[in-house]
Amino acid sequence: MVLTKEQQDILNGAKGETMAKVMKTLIMYGEIFGAEKLVPVTSRYNHLVTSFGLKALGPVYDLMDQLIEAGAVSGQKFSADPRPLDPKVPANWLQNLVFKKFMYSKQDFYENQLKQLGLMNEDAFSCACYLDEQGNRPARGEVLSWAESSAVVYANSVLGARCNRNSGIMDLMGSVAGYVPCFGLLTDEGRKATWVVRVETTKKPEAQLLGSAIGMKVMEDVPYVVGLDRWLGQELNDDACAYLKDFGAATASNGAVGLYHIDGLTPEAKDLGRDLIAPDAREYVIDDAELRRVKDSYPLVWKNPDAAPKLCFVGCPHLSLQQLKDWTLRLEQGLRAAGRKKVTVPTVFTTAPGVKKAFEATVYAPRLAGAGVILSCICPLMYMNNPLCGPMPVITCSNKLRTYTTARYYTEDEILSILTKGGPQ
Amino acid sequence: MKEFRGRVVAPGCVSAPALVSHGGLNTLASFQKALQFGDKKATCGDQNNPDLYGKPMAGKALCLPQTIGSTTGGLVLYCACSMNRQPACLLFSNPIDSLAAAGSVLAAVWLEDVNMPVVDCLGEEFLAFVKDGMTVTVKENGLVCVE
Numbered sequence: 001m002v003l004t005k006e007q008q009d010i011l012n013g014a015k016g017e018t019m020a021k022v023m024k025t026l027i028m029y030g031e032i033f034g035a036e037k038l039v040p041v042t043s044r045y046n047h048l049v050t051s052f053g054l055k056a057l058g059p060v061y062d063l064m065d066q067l068i069e070a071g072a073v074s075g076q077k078f079s080a081d082p083r084p085l086d087p088k089v090p091a092n093w094l095q096n097l098v099f100k101k102f103m104y105s106k107q108d109f110y111e112n113q114l115k116q117l118g119l120m121n122e123d124a125f126s127c128a129c130y131l132d133e134q135g136n137r138p139a140r141g142e143v144l145s146w147a148e149s150s151a152v153v154y155a156n157s158v159l160g161a162r163c164n165r166n167s168g169i170m171d172l173m174g175s176v177a178g179y180v181p182c183f184g185l186l187t188d189e190g191r192k193a194t195w196v197v198r199v200e201t202t203k204k205p206e207a208q209l210l211g212s213a214i215g216m217k218v219m220e221d222v223p224y225v226v227g228l229d230r231w232l233g234q235e236l237n238d239d240a241c242a243y244l245k246d247f248g249a250a251t252a253s254n255g256a257v258g259l260y261h262i263d264g265l266t267p268e269a270k271d272l273g274r275d276l277i278a279p280d281a282r283e284y285v286i287d288d289a290e291l292r293r294v295k296d297s298y299p300l301v302w303k304n305p306d307a308a309p310k311l312c313f314v315g316c317p318h319l320s321l322q323q324l325k326d327w328t329l330r331l332e333q334g335l336r337a338a339g340r341k342k343v344t345v346p347t348v349f350t351t352a353p354g355v356k357k358a359f360e361a362t363v364y365a366p367r368l369a370g371a372g373v374i375l376s377c378i379c380p381l382m383y384m385n386n387p388l389c390g391p392m393p394v395i396t397c398s399n400k401l402r403t404y405t406t407a408r409y410y411t412e413d414e415i416l417s418i419l420t421k422g423g424p425q
Numbered sequence: 426m427k428e429f430r431g432r433v434v435a436p437g438c439v440s441a442p443a444l445v446s447h448g449g450l451n452t453l454a455s456f457q458k459a460l461q462f463g464d465k466k467a468t469c470g471d472q473n474n475p476d477l478y479g480k481p482m483a484g485k486a487l488c489l490p491q492t493i494g495s496t497t498g499g500l501v502l503y504c505a506c507s508m509n510r511q512p513a514c515l516l517f518s519n520p521i522d523s524l525a526a527a528g529s530v531l532a533a534v535w536l537e538d539v540n541m542p543v544v545d546c547l548g549e550e551f552l553a554f555v556k557d558g559m560t561v562t563v564k565e566n567g568l569v570c571v572e
Binding site for chain 1: 526
């Protein structure tokens with residue numbers, strides 16, 4: 001890799017031993033992928049994937065301490081993924097004990113580290129940091145050092161920013177140095193599609209089911225999706241962005257997609273069209289039968305497959321303001337039709353702190369609460385990652401949550417039916 | 426016995442029993458319970474990976490196409506290395522992905538005395554040939570012997 005004089009000086013220890021190790025980390029990381037240079041991070045803010053004070057991540061906190069003690073803090077302010085806990089989310093005394101005393105006993109300590117390293121503000125905890133209400137929305141072409149798979153894929157695909165699928169810690173290293181290695185999704189060549197996905201379903205496909213199918217098929221490759229604009233239109237309005245947020249999260253968690261192009265809709269596909277498709281691209285056709293096959297392939301790991309659900313999570317990744325309003329209306333309509341006033345399963349909707357504040361200023365907030373839904377800003381994934389949740393029958397319409405936990409996946413319509421009628425049909 | 430040659434990502438020599446995943450290894454889903462709850466064998470907790478689910482990963486020659494899933498993947502690998510619960514080596518049939526690469530680099534730069542050789546680009550034939558329990562020997566030059 002060819003370094004500038006400044007970069008070489010840092011590597012040689014001009015800014016201390018710790019900064020030299022930060023630079024060495026970025027160089028070694030880039031050289032694995034054939035990067036020939038480091039390029040400046042140009043976004044205003046960074047985004048970190050680690051927001052949780054898990055006791056088990058002691059080695060991470062030790063490393064953070066090394067950075068803080070050496071003054072090697074982030075040159076940018078940053079947001080971070082959602083906090084793991086919220087007292088409003090249902091938990092029994094044993095769960096509360098495990099959460100606070102064992103699992104997340106380092107939460108306060110870690111949040112204090114984040115503040116010292118450059119956290120944007122107290123509300124900067126959301127996986128959907130790019131939502132308007134959260135204020136970390138990069139512009140097209142900006143170079144990022146982000147992690148969080150769902151945020152990276154959204155920033156690349158919908159916003160047209162440039163970011164590799166960086167790991168936790170590596171995200172912070174780029175921000176501390178101010179540089180990231182130039183390879184993969186930072187390059188024009190790396191943004192070319194190596195798969196053409198043809199959507200031939202008879203109705204609008206469920207975002208998180210379609211994303212799951214594509215993620216599992218293309219893994220870390222770049223898909224160019226044809227036929228989706230038929231359902232989403234050709235403008236990146238609130239509906240389309242919310243759909244792509246959920247779709248992308250599923251491609252990134254069920255596979256390892258960091259960038260997708262939607263024909264006629266996402267910015268690079270609009271500008272370059274099918275010139276974005278590599279000559280030897282493979283093809284994947286998705287019809288109703290393929291979506292059904294994918295859904296049927298999900299393992300159900302509940303102890304009792306017929307158990308009545310005890311908790312429902314909606315909002316992984318975090319819900320947008322428009323999604324919260326839409327869900328409120330759909331729930332009200334469903335409950336009215338079923339002759340009920342409240343949802344049949346304890347239900348938590350998760351959203352970003354900024355969105356929650358905006359939603360609470362609307363007429364919809366008391367109506368959603370009236371339907372019995374708890375609104376929270378936690379990460380449901382972090383809530384569920386413990387042995388006590390293993391046997392607990394949790395349902396969700398998030399394919400990301402399903403992937404990482406024992407939650408059972410249902411489509412949004414099925415979830416709505418369960419919550420309002422008591423069953424998926 | 427069969428030999429495969431790949432690219433050395435992290436150098437080192439080791440001999441260990443093989444553990445094979447034909448699908449992508451979801452690092453967070455696979456390791457998180459083991460790290461959180463003191464499982465020194467690092468039993469795989471990923472319900473979506475039928476090849477690995479419920480099998481111990483620590484000390485095994487982990488053979489896989491690539492890693493997938495959450496971008497915590499690199500730091501999870503870093504923590505596994507720091508807690509001495511890492512696989513004996515990582516052997517990728519495909520080019521290594523950015524998350525596994527990050528974990529390997531972070532361990533090499535920020536931890537002392539961690540030996541987890543990483544070799545990638547071993548090819549599809551490698552993953553088709555190697556089976557659970559076979560003895561895998563990794564040499565410094567990226568040569569991988571399976572018997």
